[in-house]
Amino acid sequence: MAGHDDGKAVANGIPPPPFQLPTPDSPDVITANMFKLTELTPDDRKRFLLRNLVAHLHSFVRETSLTTAEWDQTIKFLTRVGQTCTPIRQEFILLSDVLGVSALVDAINNPPENDATESSVLGPFFTEDAPDVANGDSIASEGKGEYMYVEGRVLSVDGTPIPNATVETWETDANGFYDTQYTTRDRPDCRGRLHSDKDGHFGYRAVVPVAYPIPGDGPVGELLLGIGRHNMRPNHLHLMIEAPGYRKLTTAFYPEGDLYLESDAVFGVKKSLVVKLQTIKDEAEARKRGFPKGDTFKLLQRDIILVPEDLAAKAFKEKAEAAAKNAAVSL
Amino acid sequence: MAGHDDGKAVANGIPPPPFQLPTPDSPDVITANMFKLTELTPDDRKRFLLRNLVAHLHSFVRETSLTTAEWDQTIKFLTRVGQTCTPIRQEFILLSDVLGVSALVDAINNPPENDATESSVLGPFFTEDAPDVANGDSIASEGKGEYMYVEGRVLSVDGTPIPNATVETWETDANGFYDTQYTTRDRPDCRGRLHSDKDGHFGYRAVVPVAYPIPGDGPVGELLLGIGRHNMRPNHLHLMIEAPGYRKLTTAFYPEGDLYLESDAVFGVKKSLVVKLQTIKDEAEARKRGFPKGDTFKLLQRDIILVPEDLAAKAFKEKAEAAAKNAAVSL
Numbered sequence: 001m002a003g004h005d006d007g008k009a010v011a012n013g014i015p016p017p018p019f020q021l022p023t024p025d026s027p028d029v030i031t032a033n034m035f036k037l038t039e040l041t042p043d044d045r046k047r048f049l050l051r052n053l054v055a056h057l058h059s060f061v062r063e064t065s066l067t068t069a070e071w072d073q074t075i076k077f078l079t080r081v082g083q084t085c086t087p088i089r090q091e092f093i094l095l096s097d098v099l100g101v102s103a104l105v106d107a108i109n110n111p112p113e114n115d116a117t118e119s120s121v122l123g124p125f126f127t128e129d130a131p132d133v134a135n136g137d138s139i140a141s142e143g144k145g146e147y148m149y150v151e152g153r154v155l156s157v158d159g160t161p162i163p164n165a166t167v168e169t170w171e172t173d174a175n176g177f178y179d180t181q182y183t184t185r186d187r188p189d190c191r192g193r194l195h196s197d198k199d200g201h202f203g204y205r206a207v208v209p210v211a212y213p214i215p216g217d218g219p220v221g222e223l224l225l226g227i228g229r230h231n232m233r234p235n236h237l238h239l240m241i242e243a244p245g246y247r248k249l250t251t252a253f254y255p256e257g258d259l260y261l262e263s264d265a266v267f268g269v270k271k272s273l274v275v276k277l278q279t280i281k282d283e284a285e286a287r288k289r290g291f292p293k294g295d296t297f298k299l300l301q302r303d304i305i306l307v308p309e310d311l312a313a314k315a316f317k318e319k320a321e322a323a324a325k326n327a328a329v330s331l
Numbered sequence: 332m333a334g335h336d337d338g339k340a341v342a343n344g345i346p347p348p349p350f351q352l353p354t355p356d357s358p359d360v361i362t363a364n365m366f367k368l369t370e371l372t373p374d375d376r377k378r379f380l381l382r383n384l385v386a387h388l389h390s391f392v393r394e395t396s397l398t399t400a401e402w403d404q405t406i407k408f409l410t411r412v413g414q415t416c417t418p419i420r421q422e423f424i425l426l427s428d429v430l431g432v433s434a435l436v437d438a439i440n441n442p443p444e445n446d447a448t449e450s451s452v453l454g455p456f457f458t459e460d461a462p463d464v465a466n467g468d469s470i471a472s473e474g475k476g477e478y479m480y481v482e483g484r485v486l487s488v489d490g491t492p493i494p495n496a497t498v499e500t501w502e503t504d505a506n507g508f509y510d511t512q513y514t515t516r517d518r519p520d521c522r523g524r525l526h527s528d529k530d531g532h533f534g535y536r537a538v539v540p541v542a543y544p545i546p547g548d549g550p551v552g553e554l555l556l557g558i559g560r561h562n563m564r565p566n567h568l569h570l571m572i573e574a575p576g577y578r579k580l581t582t583a584f585y586p587e588g589d590l591y592l593e594s595d596a597v598f599g600v601k602k603s604l605v606v607k608l609q610t611i612k613d614e615a616e617a618r619k620r621g622f623p624k625g626d627t628f629k630l631l632q633r634d635i636i637l638v639p640e641d642l643a644a645k646a647f648k649e650k651a652e653a654a655a656k657n658a659a660v661s662l
Contacts, residue, residue: 011544012552014561021593023602024431025449027438030598034431037594040559050558052395054430056387061435063658064383065651071436075423082413082423092406092413099385100355100365104392105402107358118356213342221343227381228371230345262352263368267361271354320396327394 031058035329048327055328077219084218088180090124094220097121098229103267108323110247111315113307116157120252121268123238125178130168130191136290138205139192145174145207147297148277149289153200154241154304161200162306165243168193169204172235176212196243205290208277208298209235211258214265224265231265234258241304247312253302275302362389366660379658386659408550415549419511421455425551428452429560434598439654441578442646444638447488451583452599454569456509461499461522467621469536470523476505476538478628479608480620484531485572485635492531493637496574499524500535503566507543527574536621539608539629540566542589545596555596562596565589572635578643584633606631 017040024030034054041047060066066074084091096102102121110119133139154165170191172178179189196202213231215221224231236252252268253275254261261269280286283295291297307315348371355361365385372378391397397405415422427433433452441450464470485496501522503509510520527533544562546552555562567583583599584606585592592600611617614626622628638646 010547012547012556012562014556014559016561016563016590016594023593023600023605024434024438024595024598025601025603027435030431030434030438033598037560038558041557042559046557049395049397049401052391056391057430057432058435059659060383060387061432062439062654064380065439065647065654066380066436068436068440070380071427071433075421075427078409078423079413079416079421082410083416085410085414090406090410092409096402096406099388100361101388101392102402103355103361104358104389105397105399107355107361108393108396109399216341216343225343225345226372226377227369228345228373229368230347231343232347259347262354263347264355267355267364269354270356272356274354316396323393323396328390 027062031062034058048324051329052327059328077223080219089215089218091215091218091220093124094214094218095223097123097214097266098220098224098231100267106250108319109316110249110312111319113311113315114157116305116307117249117251117303118270118272119250120236120270120273121266122240122250123252123266123268125180126168126170126238126240127180127188127191129188130170130193131188133192133194133204135194135197135201135203136205137192137194138290139169139171140173140190140205140207142292144190145210147286147291147294148206148208148237148300149203149280149291149297150206150237150300150302151201151203152301152303154196154202154243154306155200156246157305157307157311161196161198162243162246163196163198163200165196165200165202165241165246165304165306166193167196167202167304168238168240168242169206170238171206171209172212173207174210176210176235206237208255209237211235211260229265230260230263232260232263233266234260234264234269236268237300239304241306243306245309246306247309249304249306251304253300255300275300358393362393365389379655382660383658390659408554411550420546420549422546422549422551424455425545425549426554428454428545428597429551429555429562431598437581439650440647441580441643442650444642444646445488447636447638448580448582448634449601449603450581451567451601451604452597453571453581454583454597454599456511457499457501457569457571458511458519458522460519461501461524462519464523464525464535466525466528466532466534467536468523468525469621470500470502471504471521471536471538473623475521476541478617478622478625479537479539479568479631480534480611480622480628481537481568481631481633482532482534483632483634485527485533485574485637486531487577488636488638488642492527492529493574493577494527494529494531496527496531496533496572496577496635496637497524498527498533498635499569499571499573500537501569502537502540503543504538505541507541507566537568539586540568542566542591560596561591561594563591563594564597565591565595565600567599568631570635572637574637576640577637578640580635580637582635584631586631606633 608629
């Protein structure tokens with residue numbers, strides 16, 4: 001027998017199901033059989049996810065009477081989304097972002113806790129190669145934009161300072177581009193990793209970030225055009241804070257006044273994350289802060305308040321159990 | 332400004348929406364904002380699809396409290412599905428197939444009409460390069476499997492013969508492989524295109540098809556393993572029949588007795604499409620039918636009954652309007 005190249009078509013060794021199924025002669029029987037087959041899924045959580053996925057997917061097709069042509073376009077669209085992904089571009093995350101799914105997953109997994117700093121979407125521009133910087137250092141090379149100094153304390157919800165918390169931070173330059181968007185990138189820029197000091201303080205030099213469009217040359221860009229939506233994100237500074245015993249916080253601060261705050265293409269902004277940038281015009285202060293030129297800089301002062309892990313886990317579990325009561329299909 | 336390679340990040344020129352949105356501070360507001368933004372979609376049908384997609388997608392995430400880790404796994408899975416697609420392999424269709432979505436779309440778009448031949452899923456093995464064969468000719472080269480003769484008439488639902496209908500047909504060989512699955516393929520085999528004669532008759536030589544596994548070496552194969560389902564299709568003969576003024580029919584005949592008829596991995600079988608293969612043991616008859624060797628062959632006799640296009644369109648429209656009344660979200 002000759003070789004074949006359309007995938008290894010090998011039986012997976014699982015026998016026919018140990019129950020009787022009618023032939024799937026109608027939409028109702030197709031859906032019923034698909035549900036019945038989920039009983040074969042051994043893992044409880046996976047079965048719950050599968051059953052609810054099938055419920056919603058089949059309901060979508062049935063309620064809209066999706067045409068064969070529309071199904072075909074959807075297959076082609078999803079294929080293009082997958083094939084647009086590269087090691088430095090994630091078009092499926094972008095699709096999830098613009099449909100509000102990423103923000104929803106984020107909001108559900110990080111329910112607000114009293115005064116704790118709220119979360120925001122990670123976005124596709126985080127990298128692992130941010131350089132370590134000391135408190136007071138700059139994460140941006142000279143000339144990347146208008147000076148901004150960022151400072152605050154990392155605290156627990158009860159006000160206790162958290163020393164040695166890891167603060168990862170990244171942002172666009174004045175052109176609205178992340179370093180990874182330049183073909184000429186030879187090292188990280190406008191990103192850094194620092195640690196809070198013994199009193200929880202952290203502070204670093206950066207630049208004022210700029211609003212920017214998410215990639216518009218792929219299938220997700222075409223989708224947004226087709227559904228009449230802009231592809232802009234308001235300007236923001238990303239932060240990811242980790243400390244042992246606390247829920248990891250992925251968030252961003254959004255300077256007030258941006259045109260796209262409410263209609264952020266990826267639903268990332270929360271009111272509590274909108275910040276005021278103070279303008280400091282004081283040459284001595286600028287030198288003291290380490291800025292090499294001029295007499296003016298912006299100041300972003302904001303404490304970061306983390307939630308203890310056990311408290312966060314309890315809050316998520318309670319909400320998840322309540323939500324599951326409304327599930328289309330139970331376990 | 333240097334070039335950038337992470338997609339052309341260019342504003343699409345659409346202004347912020349002409350209505351006020353609250354900042355998306357909670358799951359409820361994220362979903363509400365996403366719905367509100369669908370009002371910007373100009374096309375009615377597209378807006379209806381988008382609104383119902385969002386309703387079901389957000390409900391799925393909320394009812395299951397999808398975790399960040401599960402969301403991440405889903406993104407990676409979908410990316411792999413897209414990247415497994417090649418010009419001769421369509422893993423997204425396979426995913427749609429094993430979740431019952433392809434069969435559901437097929438059933439909804441081709442509601443049964445009295446005695447008309449029912450439809451079945453197209454599958455991923457149709458090609459455009461099937462050779463033209465005359466009635467009585469063989470679609471399979473010698474040695475590809477057990478002899479089978481296929482014959483019938485193409486008729487309208489009122490019994491009128493339909494002359495010159497195009498009959499495309501394709502199948503596996505005795506190894507359970509389509510020609511495209513062989514790396515050595517230099518021409519089409521086990522596939523052909525013929526036309527009904529003036530009385531609607533068609534007939535051709537073929538081989539008895541064999542049950543086979545759908546590709547198991549990609550993400551969809553892994554999914555089936557993980558949810559405890561076999562990846563087999565019962566043996567079948569594909570047919571696609573077209574005649575001017577009639578609904579195009581994509582179907583398949585499934586010989587009775589196959590172990591996987593009811594649990595077909597892609598939900599393709601309908602009871603009315605299960606056929607009996609007669610065994611003919613008659614050397615003279617075998618020669619008369621054009622088989623070069625032996626005294627035995629299988630005979631598949633089956634008329635194909637098409638639905639006039641206007642009747643089919645009316646039936647689909649009525650059902651679609653009724654289904655839309657149950658939609659999660661209206662226009």
